[in-house]
Amino acid sequence: ESIPVLTIDGPSGSGKGTISRYVAARLGWHYLDSGALYRAVGVAAGWADLDLADPAALVRCTFDTRIDFIEDPAGGELRVLVNDVDATDELRTETAGAAASAIAAIPEVRAALKDRQRAFRRAPGLVADGRDMGTVIFPDALHKVFLTASAEERAERRYKQLKDKGVSVNLDGLLREILARDARDASRAVAPLRPAEDAVRIDTTGLGIEEVVERVLALLPSR
Numbered sequence: 001e002s003i004p005v006l007t008i009d010g011p012s013g014s015g016k017g018t019i020s021r022y023v024a025a026r027l028g029w030h031y032l033d034s035g036a037l038y039r040a041v042g043v044a045a046g047w048a049d050l051d052l053a054d055p056a057a058l059v060r061c062t063f064d065t066r067i068d069f070i071e072d073p074a075g076g077e078l079r080v081l082v083n084d085v086d087a088t089d090e091l092r093t094e095t096a097g098a099a100a101s102a103i104a105a106i107p108e109v110r111a112a113l114k115d116r117q118r119a120f121r122r123a124p125g126l127v128a129d130g131r132d133m134g135t136v137i138f139p140d141a142l143h144k145v146f147l148t149a150s151a152e153e154r155a156e157r158r159y160k161q162l163k164d165k166g167v168s169v170n171l172d173g174l175l176r177e178i179l180a181r182d183a184r185d186a187s188r189a190v191a192p193l194r195p196a197e198d199a200v201r202i203d204t205t206g207l208g209i210e211e212v213v214e215r216v217l218a219l220l221p222s223r
């Protein structure tokens, strides 16, 4: 029988990352942060000074970039090595996010990352977080969640996150970036952001982390 997968898709700032890590820790399952793969390629492209408007160079970069994850079984932050360099902090920057979003629109890049993502499906189970986990990468997943939250709340969360890290940002600017990224992710020709038909939608606006984690865990058969 196949290894169970729980997919958690949604727009940036919906809380996917945090919720997925907590749920994976509670279940004792592996965790895939698929956005980190796109961000890692974006960071590598930046290091190599590649043109974000040159798809062929970005596809080559995708194949050439070594990406390793160091999971924390306790649900702490995932460390990401790009070509053997710890790029965890750089991955979270808006620059890396914007590069990831541009790169993610290239079909050959998505195809090249498909098998790398599926390789994360290891016993006893996988929580996969992203945009197309339930629709494209793990369409056969038994459990699918689509998280949403208002754009204002998502901007607010991101603002707090960055402020805690000592990064100075502007809330209006963040909101504009989030709306622009949403529009790009939802309208692109390949794997646009949309919930899988069999996904359970959870609106996290006004909900705390623990509340969302409990709602997600409640979807799985009691063990």
Ligand code: C5P
Pocket: 012, 034, 035, 036, 038, 039, 097, 100, 101, 102, 104, 129, 130, 131, 132, 133, 181, 185
């Ligand atoms: O989730 P995160 O914000 O880290 O993702 C960064 C970007 O990577 C997204 O804006 C999206 O364009 C892209 N992405 C994607 N498919 C995924 C995960 C991320 O296209 N499964």
